[in-house]
Amino acid sequence: MFLGRLRAVLPADALLTDPASLAAHSRDAAPFSEPGTPAAVALPRTAEQVQEVMRAAYEHEVPVVPQGARTGLAGAADAVDGCLVLSTVRMDRVLAVDPANRLVRCEPGVITKQLAEAVAAHGLTYPPDPASWERCTIGGNIATGAGGICCVKYGVTADYVLGLDLVLPDGRRMRTGRDTAKGVAGYDLTRLVVGSEGTLAVVVGATLALRPARPPALALLAQFPALTAAGDAVAAVTAAGHLPSALELLDRATSQAVADFGHPLLRSGSAATLIVECDSPEPLRELRAIELLCKSAGADNVVTAATPEESRQVIEARRLVSPALGAFAATLGGRPTAFIEDVAVPRSELPKFVATIEEIAARHRVRIFTLGHAGDGNLHPTVVFDEADAREFDRARTAYDDIMAAGLALGGTTTGEHGIGTLKRDWLTRELDPAALELQRGLKRLFDPKNLLNPGKVVQA
Template identity: 55%
Template sequence: MIMSRIEARPDEDSVAVGSAPERLTENRAEDLTEDRAEDLTQRLTERLLTGLPAEAVLTDPDVTGSYANDMASFCEAGTPAVVVLPRTVEQVQHVMRTATDLRIPVVPQGARTGLSGAANASEGCIVLSLTKMDRILEISPVDRIAVVEPGVINATLSRAVNEHGLYYPPDPSSWEMCTIGGNIGTASGGLCCVKYGVTAEYVLGLDVVLADGRLMTTGRRTAKGVAGYDLTRLFVGSEGSLGIVVRATLALKPQPPQQLVLAAEFASGSAACDAVCRIMEGGHVPSLLELMDRTTVKAVNDMAHMGLPESTEALLLAAFDTHDPAADLAAVGALCEAAGATQVVPAEDAAESELLLQARRLSLTGLEAVKGTTMIDDVCVPRSRLAEMLEGVDRIAEKYRLTIGVVAHAGDGNTHPTVCFDASDPDESRRARESFDEIMALGLELGGTITGEHGVGVLKKEWLAREIGPVGIEMQRAVKTAFDPLGILNPGKLF
């Protein structure tokens, strides 16, 4: 908090609140606290304006308050002292030098589409919004790389590289809104992970502004390189707690052929999961393999009138972007039928395929419309335990009398059980939080992880400690201290 930062500075000549409690009424102490906070905010703003244009420094409380949260539920957030929107690396360095001098916490943000509270403001912090650093600096078809600033929108980059016959595979469901910097911060995944992998596998190198304002370059732009520790991978998924990514060198792939999608209906979630196991065991490499349960299908239909089959208990979507996708879909369709699919319908063309994918991308939005608020879990389990995960979620939903829809990157075992609840109902909110925790516990029992792609943030701090244990936490804190000895970078996140 701002107050604690003031009292920690030895060069302040004012008397600390509480040093003479017998002479201060409670109201007078509060007045002094507010005065000192305002003084520090003013000094902070003045310092920032020495290296930033006036339009890049926001202090209006109505404006700064809108930067307090990402999209996660049940995550505490403070009130920012100021929001800054730099456009250059030098401006980011100035912000971090100022923050270090004044001992002010800094919370980096992208588009705030995250689902774990990792971008939530700390009390009295500088919110460092990187959305104005949105240039694509280079696209090289020969080297198959793109060099971008952190504020570039995922979909914008994807379309830009497509024009060069290239492909940037990571595609989170929020790809039309989320930024590359945010994707790097949380090591995002997406629909295509089963074939192409996650964000971490495409980040070759980074330019990072450290907590004290120094600029560090990690990694490479070459196809290979093993010089020293892999600091690039260390920053991917670090949620802004180790440094500020200001530039990224990303690997690209040749653009694949247009994919075709198959939809298979199942009378049970376990049968759909059996089909997933058969597909993966058979050596098939789909470009996506996604599952929507009955609750999710109904939610999408209710919201978007997609005409999806609500009679099914689970809908499996498989796609191939090979040179003969029809043959691959036929082989996978046969495996689905062997697993008990009640109907298998391959898309006839790209337009029909895109319609099915759009339905999948609308899953979380549709579930949010059920009750108005959702808690989106992110548990990833071994594929062989996927059916147990779905069955366990059903039991938890019944136990807590809640609607919980499941959508999953089934080919990865990455499930998104989504708890739908009325946030204005205290009892229902309590049950929603308890069910969310029980789902994470189930994932760990099945040999999984508490987060496959959304990150830890505020929401899962306790569960990170359970997953990696005390020695793991100790080592991670040591890494944090090495990069951020004052603890000013996104404090209160991860652990």
């Protein structure tokens, strides 16, 4: 009956019920998730179709799970049994680039890279650059409050969302926010929806702030004989007032994996590597100053790029982490898997945190490769192991949890930019104040009294 109604309101190609499609849309990229099987997948092309779908689901009390590109790492886009998956990937138009007001209007299914290219054609930039930016959608970025590498200087997705076009769980349409640079009219519903992982409303359009094009960037890499030395360098860069556009850290294991993978600039045997990018008006001058700070802190291999081509090679060390870990995983045999963590700690606690992660890896006999955004204290320790080995799986899971506990103990958060989803829902109850948790549940009930929109994600209603 519900599906019959959906067929009546959607074009024939916009409703999928074949097992292959259901399986393909059952989950995102999170570890440890146990997704359900959807009853159907809707692929609307318009906000009106989303409204029709939501009205039908509301009346028939069918849970709806919004999805973008399913690149999320917390299970927020995992299907629940019998749900309707509502994919917004076909709503993929950039509606208007407005250089005079430095903003862009778009639909939720636009891929981040396509949006970046569309605004670049007008001499503007949309900075947020999550690792999956070539595949992930703006709607997904908004749902998860996505970060990225350059947010150390330019901020995260939330900082660029001026207004939203939403469909509420009962099918009503709602605009939030504004087209103006500033505005304080009422409680900030826009910001409340950003990062809510599709549990409060479905994003059907967004107005995003833009910046002038970024100046050409240059980068350096610095390797250190001790982790504390790398920490000292990050502290010195901060203390000197620099604002790099990237400040990335690779721990000992990650540095070694990338060196073994054959990166020409990276030496073996290093305790930590920093990659620093600057896009100030005179990046080389700033990089030279940072080079000195790295050397004073004890760096024993520093490569400062003076040209864009050299810079590309430096940055390549960061980009190679993923293939290098893949190559390492392939040596494990069985069913090699990588669990990516997302803990953020106060920047000053980074060295202590990385050292603790190394202890955790040793204690549980798992390989953990830590890399991340040193500039804002947000690390992605990655546990690489053989999932076919049940005991190794258990040790990996325990290590994963121990890392979060360690992050919280250092005054951090269990998620800097990947979100809660189902993966960290239990951790949210440990991280948040009881009163805050109660209000979070109240917010969910306020927006979604029937608990139909992405139920069970972020908070249990």
